[in-house]
Amino acid sequence: MHFDGGLKLAIAQRSSAGQKPVNEDSLGICIPKDEQITTKGAVAVIADGVSAAEAGKEAAETCVTGFLSDYFSTPDSWSVKRSAQQVLNALNRWLYGQGQHYLQAEKGYVSTLSIAIFKSQTAHLFHVGDSRIYRLRDGCLEQLTRDHAMPISRGKSYLTRAMGLDINLDVDYRAADVAVGDVFLLSTDGIHDVLSSGHLQELIGTITIAADLDAICQQMIDEALAAGSDDNLSCQLLRVDALPLEDAGDVYRKLTALPFPPPLAVGMVLDGLVIEEEIHASPRSQLYKVFDATANQHYVMKTPSANFNDDPAYIERFILESWVGRRIQSEHVIAVIAPPLAPTCLYYLSAFAPGRTLGQWMRDNPKPSSKQMLDIILPAAKGLQAMHRRDTIHQDIKPDNILVGDDGQVKIIDFGSCYVAGLAEIAVPISRDRVLGTAQYSAPEHVLGRKPGAKADQFSLAVIVFEVLTGHHPFQGRLENCTTTAAFTRLEYIPACHYNPHVPLWLDAALSRALSISPELRYNDIAEFVHDLQHPNPVYSKDNFQPLLTRNPLRVWQGISFILLLCLLWSLRR
Template sequence: MYFDDGLKLDVAQHSRAGVKPVNEDSIGIRVPDDHQLATKGAVVVIADGVSAAEAGKEAAESCVTGFLNDYYSTPDTWSVKRSAQQVLNALNRWLYAQGQSYNAAEKGYVSTLSVAVFKSRTLHIFHVGDTRVYRLRQGIFEQLTRDHARQIGRKQTYLTRAMGLDISLDVDYRAIDIELGDVYLLSSDGVHDSLTASELQAALEGDADLGLIAESLLDSALAADSRDNLSCQLVRVTGLPLEDTQEVYRRLTELPFPPPLTEGAVIDGLVVVEELHASTRSQLYKVYDANADRHYVMKTPSANYEDDPAYIERFILESWIGRRIDHAGVVKIVDGPQAPRSLYYLSEYLEGKTLGRWLETGRPAINDAIDMFESIAKAVLAMHRRDTLHQDIKPDNIMVLPDDSIKVIDFGACYVAGVAEIVTPIERDVVLGTAQYSAPEHVLGRKPGARSDQFSLAVIAFEMLTGKLPYEGRLESCRSSTAFNRLNYISACKYNSLIPVWMDKALQKALSISPELRYNDIAEFVHDLKHPNPAFCQPEYQPLVRRHPLRFWQGLSFVLALALFWSLSR
């Protein structure tokens, strides 16, 4: 990907035991030299083991080494926040479990922790305890974290939050913009409790070597009678990702668009067998690799967009996303016999037909439809676990194979949280899904989420069970909140009397116009389609006039007669 570099950092760190016999601080920095610098960022971690804890040193070391190792093992598609919180929660649970072998509270594996993740043009800070993160920008020195400590005497404090202190972890998180020339300082309390903010700022100003500055800070803290371990880390921002649109375009167009392909054409050792599909945005070809004796599907970009960097980035991103989704229900992106000399990508060739064509042969039995739908939902869930939204779930993007298994295809409209964090000077291409299967928030220009894919899945489930589209097929014509709010849900039971009421209620919930009213997770929706939800099995309350209209009017007439008799008798 063209965004593989751009962020440049000068870093340094130093740690000493100080006047103490053991150094319970731990520090670590990792600046990847490959694509992970763009997809995961550079990480700076500082931890201060709690002195009152028997295993404070071990806890601090576990926090630093554990985070640096595990963070880079999370998927490239995950956002920084999701990746870091997943790792921090796992580390905290491990520390807490280890600490249970000690009797007293606040004993055992307890440590403070501050993490700074530099990705693209954003700094992500995760913080718990009393280590600190500072920033010096254009002469202004600012503390970016707050201490989780309470003072109980002139010289005594206790931590209110720390790693390993409790089974649940409450971490401060913030994301701030990075600017060229910024200098960041991470320090343990042995440093910042001994030196004033003005002394820290004075040490950071200028262009001196960061390693010398780090050692000087520890010398100054020790001279100021620091009685604790001393640790600091420094980061200076010396380069930021690309801002030049022309340079981005040059990188995106390093591979030329392939020429128009016809049957029998050969490209990089692949023979074109036939054209499968063509649209204004792309072409699909069935190609044959003689060496492997296998057929593939080749997707090529449309020549209409040869000078459109946003489109080219989106096209390149499709194969990047596909390679990071490994699930039996999602089409696989594959490598060809040769390195490509033009812009295209290959996926496995699937025998079968789209779900749309498959449904044209007739409506499946309810149980068969639910089983197939569950397979589709699991494939979409696999994408969600990678922090990736499909955003164009429709029957034409689902292949039904001869054994009735399914494959979700087409990554052209996907949203990837990890990529969205990478700043680019071009305005990214936003591809909207098909209106009759899209959630209202897509049409209204609001931020979509996992519940948006849930809505699209619910439309497909409704269609599979009834042969009709929900809301009488009027979703496609809605373009405003008012139009969507005027829609009335028509029960699936009206179209298929064999559908249980509880199943219809599950469909209705997943098809709610407001995403907040839908299920929290697709798995919950699937469960309610397969198992009666007791809340949906209760008969709906109906007024007496609907339940027993004759008795209602008889009773009303009797009351009116009594009222008339009473008024005449006065």
């Protein structure tokens, strides 16, 4: 990747049982050597098994080894926060379950846990318990975590939060900026309870590029023991020596390592692929049907437009399209294919699926039934769910980006506007290309520049459902003209049954909810939306849409009589 490498850390860690016969602390650091240093980051973990718990040592070791193993197994398209929280919740449930074998849960598998994940130019910190994370910058030591402990007497306290203590885990999260020269310290209470912040600052402040971090870790342990520490003692030091790609020139050179393809025509051969047909051309890209004689397979080749050969933001987005496509595994999302030969220029291949776009299908089927609509929308929704599970938002769901195959298969195509949470965390010194979706299908939050979410794809899918069923765009086609919050709030939803009387009220109500201008009012998940498209939701039953006088005339007249009685009593009092 063009943003590979660049993060360099000097590390050291030490742990000692101290005055205790058993060391219940555990710690570990993992700095990947491959692409994961960019997509997942470098990780430091420290845990302090609760000494009052019979399995504190096992709990601490499980926290460290389990997190380091499972975190790097999560999809690299996930954000750091999502990946870490998923792993932490699973670890906590396991520890809590194991602890139920003991008479008292707090006597089981209980441990503190502090984690620092260095990705790009940010340190993502996760913390529960009373171990700590500090940052030394410009000679000043700052504690970045807060202790989850309640003092009960002098020198005694109990943990209010810890791994394995409760089935519901409450972890502190913080994203801290990172600068070259920063030093991060992770420690257990055997050290920081007896050495003051000032003393720690003095010790760590001696760190230079040539400093022996191992020796400083050992010195902290020795001085804590000399100061009377009677607990296990553990610490980790991480010095930031370099950050990824701070120079725009370096990024541009990596982005342009492969040249743009030459002008292609039918019959030409590129890297063993025969150009058979130009499928589509736009100002931003070209699509060709190509044939690989070696594999006897047809593919679709996407090439960048020569109009952008000096635009690093455009080139980056084009490169990331294939990166995204390779990571979405779903029969309802078009597959990105590895080229048969090493590419000599910039392009990528996807599977060839004979068919037509949903836009063309709608022109060929102007009055489809609800079943025909569902036969297309349900698989499209499953494709979107597969993307959302990878923390990826499509951001340009429209009829021309849904392919209806000749075999009936429905696939989502085009990753040119995708937002990937894991990639968004990686800083680059160029202005990233922000490609908006098609205006008449875009959710308001896209147009207003707000943070994207899965509910935006739900909105776009609902626009398509409305159009398939009615032949019209929702909000009388005024959606594409809105550019401000005020303009969106003035939109009025015209029911689908106004255009197509065969649309049931309950289905129309589901559409209305998914098309809410505010994301908070939409369904929590696309699965809920498509369920309500298939099954009448009692909340949206016909009775709920009838006037109260029609549904329950007795209650209406009882209410009117009660109001008249109150008016009569009030007049008599006067």
